[in-house]
Amino acid sequence: MEAKFLEMISEVFELEDKTIAMRDTFRDYDEWDSLTRLSLIAEIDDVYDTVIEEDTFKHLTTLGDLFTEIQKRINS
Template identity: 55%
Template structure:
């Protein structure tokens, strides 16, 4: 799941040429904008079947935090 999540996020941040880690702050990437944010919500919905609430999303910064939020949503 972690692998799939990181692979999909590479597309969103348009960094296909290198690997992402859970420590990466997605908000630091130049490609992170409102459209990338929409793509991320959509990708998470498509791949994992959950929608992260916008108020919660705003507080998340690293890919690890986001993945944890997805997992907790999937289990609830």
């Protein structure tokens, strides 16, 4: 599941030629902007059928944090 998640992140951020890791702070990617943020939220909804509210999303910093939050929501 983690590999699928990282693949999704690569697609949303258009990072196909860059190695990414769960410890990466996604907001530090050069590609991070308001459009990417909206695309990421929409893709999470499409792929995982879950919505992360803004209050929660703003506290997530790493890809690992985001992955953990998604897992928590789909496993409950």
